[in-house]
Each structure stands twice: as structure tokens, then as C-alpha cells.
Amino acid sequence: MEPILTWARVNSIWAVHFNSGSCNGCDIEILSTLTPYYDVERLGIELRGSPRHADVLVVTGAVTRQARDRLLRIHAQMPDPAFVMAVGTCAIGGGVFQGCYNVVGSVSDLLPVDMAVPGCPPRPAAIIAGFAALMERIRKGEPA
Amino acid sequence: MLDDLFALLVFPGGLFVVVCGLVYMWLNRKLIARLQNRIGPRWFQPAADTMKLLGNEEIMPAGVDPVLFHLFPLLAAAGALTAALYVPLGGVNPAFSFEGDLIVTITLLGLLTLMTGLAGSLSADRFALVGANRTLTQLFSYEVPFLLALLGPALAAGSWQLQEILASHGGRWLLIMQPIGFVVAILGLLGKLELHPFDAPEANTEIVAGALTEYSGRGLALFYLSRGIELVIGLTLVSALYLGGIGSPLAFLAKTLGLLLGITLIEALMTRLRIDQTVSLWWRLMSVAVLVQLLIVVIVGRI
């Protein structure tokens, strides 16, 4: 059963997108990734509205005090196995917002990040490459 | 006994209709993608989605009734799978047939929508509640005209039994004789499957995922599968009644796929109607149209 399940998980990635305090640059790039030009549905990636349906939480931006609890709550609402993908320099390490009075830290300070996509903002191709690398990690069974 | 089990589990119920549902769902998504100038999902996509959902954790939100929460998806799937036994799937005769099975089939098909609505109203989640409200509102708007549209051929044949209706029409294309009924049936099918333009109940850009917002894992997978099964059965039913019956596997493929192409074209062309627009379309226009159609059938007699 396990190999079939892994195959299904690799080939069907439903994502939910959360902005934890980004400047919106990364979000716009994520939206472009979902346009017909890049067509991620051909790779089995779909954007879902509900965290209950999602496998991957795509987080953009440094985590602000306001967003912290909501980020944790949305992550807790996802069914196991839930993967976290940090998109953009801010989500990875705070970026330009590092040390701001309203910023708690990066995503990895709060959640286990399974895949990080660097860039300010990363191009859609880089985001797709991030998804591909995440699929490869799921195939190898690396993220818990 | 063994025959019945085979009909129940392998063909035409059970395995066959599930696989058929997955394939038709893929075709629907692929066609939409091609019409939008995209490449579209790979052929195994719905199967992979379902398997992944079955393997995922099923979260039960706080405060819902655990029995009902698990029962609704099961009932939805059971209704769809049972309906498969009464329609000429794959071009062979239905596994079971009795006087009035047309009504039973339509009722069983309605079970999925009803269960979706009830499942949504189970939780305290506001998106699920709005979605459930819209699902049930839509159910009450399209169900009656859809039923009447499928009764047109039955009235013309003077029987409530699918087998007899098909035999009495003997391969005539009712589409030519009852065009209004055909249009209403097609649109009813779109409403039943919550496809564009009738997808206000699950409008994922406004109310997250509609009635199924709180469902994950197995429950969601069952609803997903039932949707596919319902697509196949709906296509079979409409093409059997309106497109001159389904006499052979080839006719089944040709007619249902042709119809699928038709509804996919409508789906790709249309944008979402607001729920009040949906209701007024059905009650002001469609139900009147289908009543006129029935009147014509009654007056002209057995056409």
C-alpha cells in the first residue's frame, strides 16, 4: 500500500496559500504560477481554498505578530501529512523585514519547513522547481 | 446470487462505474484545460487525487455529530453506486429493472446533492453553512424541472420503466421531437454536478470550498468519487432518453462522450451565476419551458 500512497501523494499536491506578512510581491508571483501559461494542473498541483483539503501550506513573507497565531492555526487544521513550503527570502529568513518591531521571525522559527524557495520574489519557474523538489523529497520519504 | 454480486461489485455497479467516473472526470478536466489553452491534467490525475485523499488523515471538527459526519459521505456514495444498477451503463441492459425505476434513479442521483448540503450544515463553519445553504437552494431549484425534463420521454412512451421507454422509442432521437426537454435536461445535469454556470454552491474564490469545507481525507474522497459516478450516470441517462438509446458499448461511448463534450463547452463558456440568478432562471424560465414541453407531449400524444 505504501508505495501506491507515496505515488499518489507525489502526483497530487493540493496547496493552500497563506500570506503571513509578505509585501505581496511573492503572492503575485504565486498567482502567476497558477495562470494557464504555467498550468501547474498538468503536474497535479491545485490551489485549494480550505486547509482541510490541502497537503502543502505555501507561506509567503516574514511572520508578523498579527499573523503568527493564524499561521499556526491554519497549519493545525491541515490533515496529516501536511508539508510547509516557504516562498521568498522573507519567509525563509525574514528578508528586509528582519528585526522589525512587528515581526516575530521567519516561518522556520514556528513551523517545520519542508521546502524553501529563495528569491525576492522568486519567479514562477522557481516556484514550480520548488514544488518539483518537494515532490522528489516526498518520493524519497524525507519529510516526516 | 453470483450474478447479483457481480452486478453489484464489478459490472455495471461498483468497480466499472468508479473507474468510468474517474476517466470521465479526467476527460472533463482535460477538455476544459484544452479549451483554456492549457495542457491539462495527466490521465491518472483523478485516481491519484482520490488515492491520496483516502490515505490522508480524516479530521473531525469539534462539535459535529460523529455518526452523521461519517454517514453522509457513505450515503452519497451508496446512492450514486445504486443508481448505476438501473441505467444502461456501457450499452448493456440495466442490471435491475422494474416499473418506476426511472423515478428511483433520479431520486438516488439527488441523494449526493442532498447529502452534500446536510454535511455542510453539520458543522459550525460559516463557509460550510453558506455553501450548504446554496447547495440546498440550488437543489430545490433545478430538481423539479430536471425531473420533468426526464419525464417527457417517459410520458411519450407511456411507461415509467427505463427499459420499456427505450424499447418503445426504438432508437428514435427524442432530441428532435422534444428539444426543450433536452436543453432543460442538459442544464439540469450541469446544475446537478455543480459545474459552471451553476457552481455557486462551491465557489472556491468566495466561500472557500462550499459545503465540503470541513471535510478531509476519506469523507472528501467519497464525495469526490460520487461526483464522478454521478457524471457518468447522468450522461448515460440523458443520452439514453434523448439521443436514441444506448444499444451497444460503441453507442454508449460515442453518445456519452459527445454529450460530455457538449456540457464541457457550456461549462468553459459560462461564468458563475449568483445563487438568486440560478433560482430565478430555473423557476421563471426552465420550469415554464419544461411544462410547455410536457403539454406538447400530452397534446400530441405518443410522439
Ligand code: SF4
Ligand atoms: S521576498 Fe521580496 S517579494 Fe517576497 S515578501 Fe519579501 S520583500 Fe516581498
